[in-house]
Structures are given as structure tokens and as C-alpha cells.
Amino acid sequence: ETGVTQSPTHLIKTRGQQVTLRCSSQSGHNTVSWYQQALGQGPQFIFQYYREEENGRGNFPPRFSGLQFPNYSSELNVNALELDDSALYLCASSNRVPYEQYFGPGTRLTVT
Amino acid sequence: AQSVSQHNHHVILSEAASLELGCNYSYGGTVNLFWYVQYPGQHLQLLLKYFSGDPLVKGIKGFEAEFIKSKFSFNLRKPSVQWSDTAEYFCAVKTDSWGKLQFGAGTQVVVTP
Numbered sequence: 001e002t003g004v005t006q007s008p009t010h011l012i013k014t015r016g017q018q019v020t021l022r023c024s025s026q027s028g029h030n031t032v033s034w035y036q037q038a039l040g041q042g043p044q045f046i047f048q049y050y051r052e053e054e055n056g057r058g059n060f061p062p063r064f065s066g067l068q069f070p071n072y073s074s075e076l077n078v079n080a081l082e083l084d085d086s087a088l089y090l091c092a093s094s095n096r097v098p099y100e101q102y103f104g105p106g107t108r109l110t111v112t
Numbered sequence: 113a114q115s116v117s118q119h120n121h122h123v124i125l126s127e128a129a130s131l132e133l134g135c136n137y138s139y140g141g142t143v144n145l146f147w148y149v150q151y152p153g154q155h156l157q158l159l160l161k162y163f164s165g166d167p168l169v170k171g172i173k174g175f176e177a178e179f180i181k182s183k184f185s186f187n188l189r190k191p192s193v194q195w196s197d198t199a200e201y202f203c204a205v206k207t208d209s210w211g212k213l214q215f216g217a218g219t220q221v222v223v224t225p
């Protein structure tokens with residue numbers, strides 16, 4: 001059974017640029033959630049995808065967007081990067097029942 | 113607004129000591145509760161979960177947690193810690209039907225030999 005994988009591991013971008021982060025869900029899982037974890041804080045929910053549609057969103061602006069593909073993998077896109085977007089971005093996959101989220105290793109984004 | 117509070121940000125204890133980490137949430141409806149652990153250099157791992165039934169749940173590596181509905185709490189315990197329990201521990205609450213997790217700020221636990 002393959003776990004949740006994310007790419008890239010690390011990324012450095014300049015303010016104003018755009019970034020795409022990728023996630024492959026654990027085999028058998030159909031739901032993907034994205035979280036932002038700033039240094040010293042717990043993960044903050046960005047949004048969730050189920051059946052290729054956004055299924056819920058946290059308190060993040062529209063410049064954070066995503067996609068889910070037919071194979072349940074997912075992308076997180078962030079436009080017009082700001083310095084405060086520097087964080088660890090976590091992807092988690094799950095099924096509806098039972099609901100347990102399994103996390104990937106994360107992508108460390110640094111915005112300079 | 114809903115929130116999850118973890119009482120301690122840092123805990124330092126010796127091997128064989130007992131550990132208890134507090135978690136309180138503010139939500140009056142049905143909740144699912146989780147504890148996750150993040151070992152140094154590793155990703156978040158599910159330690160244990162509560163969905164319904166017996167409020168005392170047992171997880172991996174000798175951890176257990178007790179759900180006290182009247183106190184809106186879900187405290188994590190381990191009777192005797194090991195050096196390998198050094199990690200950051202996160203409490204998380206699910207209140208929506210579709211599965212958003214709300215996390216606490218985490219507690220960094222350091223176990224000294």
C-alpha cells in the first residue's frame with residue numbers, strides 16, 4: 001500500500017510568483033485535503049476535494065486554488081505569492097467512511 | 113468560532129514519567145476527535161481517534177485518550193514515556209460531515225534519558 005506522497009519537497013519562490021504543489025493520495029482513498037502549517041502552529045485547513053470538486057474551504061483567499069484528478073491525485077495552486085505564504089503545505093487523503101486522514105510529508109515553501 | 117486549545121506548548125520530562133496532554137474544544141455538537149504525532153523529521157501520523165462508543169480509546173505505542181463530553185476535553189495519556197516519544201503532538205477535531213479537521217497549536221514533548 002503506497003502512502004501519501006507530495007512533490008516537491010522544498011521550493012523557494014519570489015513574492016508575486018505562482019506555485020503549484022502536487023499530491024498523490026494513498027491507494028484506495030478518494031478525498032484529498034490541503035493544510036497550511038506555519039512555523040510553530042498547527043495545520044490550518046485550506047480546502048478539500050472529493051470527486052474532483054471542492055468540497056469545503058477554510059479561511060483562505062481565492063488565490064489559493066486546487067484541482068483533483070480522476071486518479072484522486074491533487075494540486076494546490078497559489079497565485080501572487082506573499083511572504084506570509086511561507087509554510088509547510090500538507091496534503092492528506094481519506095475516504096468518507098471511516099473518516100481518517102493520512103498525511104504526506106509536506107512541501108516546504110519559502111517566499112522571499 | 114470553533115477552536116481547539118492545547119494547554120501546554122512545551123513539556124519536558126524524564127523517561128518512565130507519566131505524560132498527560134490536555135486538549136479542549138469549543139463546539140456543542142457531535143465531534144470526532146483525533147490525536148496526531150509528528151516525530152522529528154517525519155510526517156504527521158495518526159495516534160488514536162474517537163468516533164463514538166467507549167470514551168476511553170487506545171492508540172498505538174501505548175497511548176490512550178479519554179473523551180469527557182461534559183468538559184469538551186480529549187486528553188492524551190501515556191503511563192510511562194520513552195525517549196522515542198519525543199515529538200510534537202497535535203489534537204484535532206472534526207465537526208463537519210465532510211471532514212475538515214481543526215487542529216490545536218501542538219505540544220512539543222521532550223523526553224530526556
